[in-house]
Amino acid sequence: MKKLRLLLAVILVIALTLSIAACSQDSKQSGDSSSATSSDSSSSTSSSSSSSSSSGKSKGTIAVLNYVSSAPYFICGEKKAKDAGAKAGYDVIYTGTPEVDTPKFISLIHDMIQKDVKALVVASGDSTSVAPVLKEAMAKGIIVVSWDLDVQRDARHCYAGIMDLAELGVPMVEEMVKTIGDEGEFAIITGVLTNEFLQARINRILEYIEEKYPKLECVAIEGMDEDPEKCFAVAQNIIAAYPNIKAIMSNVSTGLGPIGKAIEQEGKIGQIYACGQSTPNLAKPVFESGAAKSAVLWDPGDWAAFAVTIAANLLDGVEMPEGKCNIEGFPDATRQDDVFYFWKTLTFTKDNVDQYDF
Amino acid sequence: MIKLNKMANNNEMILALFALFLFIGFSFSSPYFFRLGNLMQLTAQLVELGLMTLAMSASIISGGMDLSIGAMASLFTVLLATFMGTMGLPMWIAIFITFVASLLCGMLNGFLCGHLKVNAMLATLGTQALFSGLGLVISKGVTIQCINEKFFFFGQGRIAGHLPFQTVILVITAVFSVILISKTRWGRRIYLIGSNNEAAKFAGINYKSNIMLVYIFSAIMSFICAIVITSRISGGRADVADPLVLQSVSASVFGGIAITGGSGNILGAMIGVIVFTLVSNGMNMMGASQFLQQVIIGSILLLVLMFRQLIKRQ
Numbered sequence: 001m002k003k004l005r006l007l008l009a010v011i012l013v014i015a016l017t018l019s020i021a022a023c024s025q026d027s028k029q030s031g032d033s034s035s036a037t038s039s040d041s042s043s044s045t046s047s048s049s050s051s052s053s054s055s056g057k058s059k060g061t062i063a064v065l066n067y068v069s070s071a072p073y074f075i076c077g078e079k080k081a082k083d084a085g086a087k088a089g090y091d092v093i094y095t096g097t098p099e100v101d102t103p104k105f106i107s108l109i110h111d112m113i114q115k116d117v118k119a120l121v122v123a124s125g126d127s128t129s130v131a132p133v134l135k136e137a138m139a140k141g142i143i144v145v146s147w148d149l150d151v152q153r154d155a156r157h158c159y160a161g162i163m164d165l166a167e168l169g170v171p172m173v174e175e176m177v178k179t180i181g182d183e184g185e186f187a188i189i190t191g192v193l194t195n196e197f198l199q200a201r202i203n204r205i206l207e208y209i210e211e212k213y214p215k216l217e218c219v220a221i222e223g224m225d226e227d228p229e230k231c232f233a234v235a236q237n238i239i240a241a242y243p244n245i246k247a248i249m250s251n252v253s254t255g256l257g258p259i260g261k262a263i264e265q266e267g268k269i270g271q272i273y274a275c276g277q278s279t280p281n282l283a284k285p286v287f288e289s290g291a292a293k294s295a296v297l298w299d300p301g302d303w304a305a306f307a308v309t310i311a312a313n314l315l316d317g318v319e320m321p322e323g324k325c326n327i328e329g330f331p332d333a334t335r336q337d338d339v340f341y342f343w344k345t346l347t348f349t350k351d352n353v354d355q356y357d358f
Numbered sequence: 359m360i361k362l363n364k365m366a367n368n369n370e371m372i373l374a375l376f377a378l379f380l381f382i383g384f385s386f387s388s389p390y391f392f393r394l395g396n397l398m399q400l401t402a403q404l405v406e407l408g409l410m411t412l413a414m415s416a417s418i419i420s421g422g423m424d425l426s427i428g429a430m431a432s433l434f435t436v437l438l439a440t441f442m443g444t445m446g447l448p449m450w451i452a453i454f455i456t457f458v459a460s461l462l463c464g465m466l467n468g469f470l471c472g473h474l475k476v477n478a479m480l481a482t483l484g485t486q487a488l489f490s491g492l493g494l495v496i497s498k499g500v501t502i503q504c505i506n507e508k509f510f511f512f513g514q515g516r517i518a519g520h521l522p523f524q525t526v527i528l529v530i531t532a533v534f535s536v537i538l539i540s541k542t543r544w545g546r547r548i549y550l551i552g553s554n555n556e557a558a559k560f561a562g563i564n565y566k567s568n569i570m571l572v573y574i575f576s577a578i579m580s581f582i583c584a585i586v587i588t589s590r591i592s593g594g595r596a597d598v599a600d601p602l603v604l605q606s607v608s609a610s611v612f613g614g615i616a617i618t619g620g621s622g623n624i625l626g627a628m629i630g631v632i633v634f635t636l637v638s639n640g641m642n643m644m645g646a647s648q649f650l651q652q653v654i655i656g657s658i659l660l661l662v663l664m665f666r667q668l669i670k671r672q
Contacts, residue, residue, distance in 0.1 A: 098649060107639075129598070
């Protein structure tokens, strides 16, 4: 009987040894060594392994850390981030906490500091929690670039963004005009009415319409409190309250789907359109039903690649002047103090939506 | 051979050997693991899960399960950040008021589970929603910043430039908890309540007051955890400690605490925390995927549970 116990203990130890050996193998294939290997996008979506430079010896490692690494939005950024790193001669570790877990995310950043990475490219769920650890990294000479959501200004060297997100309102209006024409009533459903970023975008939309399409009239601005079910109900109310309405615009990426569903349920396909922001996966069924013709967002892959490129440039001492700053691969990129934008949005339609998965 | 057999019967010894095995394995697998900086960092990473596991272990041993510890700790981070950051109260006053709040939260749980005899999981599921809601109302759903240089020492300070102060907090708290739960009369009572409540009654043990103390103990551990987190992130957020709840259940069970209550000990649970943290840190140092880490931790947990069950059946 006791022999059996010991036997089981041995089996347990062997099983774990094998696990560790497997992981060790994984790490050898990835970034711990400086030998060059090429990145494999198809197999690496859920891994944090790194790709090496395609041009010989790596100059070091850039860690891209996301606060929800299991989200398709972040998963789809991995290939382009690694490619951008390889192009600049750096290995890229693309990782994060599978779900929102701030203490673990901070520990992960600490671990990356201990791994002697040259740069941290961080998308954090909030701007302040990671500030102390990022300051610690900066004090150790590590370059810190924030992307997606910015962090506290004194906790990073720069922010790599897509554009002043209020300006995203302009392509949203243009896409709406392509769908319903340049006159008529429309409504906006936003995430949270108290959110200053979202409100700034609404103001930009109204300003742009007044200037360029004065015959368009925004009859209602409602909040969905980041709740798709509430968005559905709000859209239904708007359809009932404004019989002449031609479009309902979503100011957040999760609103187009519920708005489209409400249009479908109310039997208004072809009369009222959903428009504005959406991720491609949420937009697909709405395109199929005919409740929307297009949606605007950005490519998270381009964004991640841009952030990695900025980090690599800072490491290499590449000059990036104020104004138009000529960053390789991002011809429209601009710099204003410590904020970089690459000014590239993505418009999804029925024809191209299947090319994306997030 | 006899010694080996004795070791096989000693849960903590097996787990400690396993942790040692992992430590040696990771030291050889990654050049970054066995370095003073990382080892110190590793001890710091034990702290939050360690404190929450202490809170969870006590409630599981007593036959219940305090699911509100994450929400409580999050609420306390919000309170600490609000008192020090928004209201500008002196550090010790903020800590004292939050400590009193933790006692009240613990008493509420204790009252529901001990006096009203509401099922512990259901009661604490309810209070979890209550504490989370309070945290959200106070913080309005955003992170409240708390800049207080003195307070930062709890979660960011280093003794002699190396040893994280939070590690010292965990060691002191863990030693105190081991003694309290394994060596005192109250500790023995909660084991008896957890293993056989009826027998405990016949033995004249006051169920209400002892259970009340269990949940107050859990709340105090959550409070200490909140101090470390608030200091570490320089702020408070209404959901910051939520993910630690299930991890603390896993670490407790991994460490040998029976989910049905009445057996296991705190030392084993602490070794469980060490194993989980070692795996996480070691695999990060090796560059392994976060998703793979979950698979490995899950597999380790399953293997240990199977191993334990087989021994029991033998």
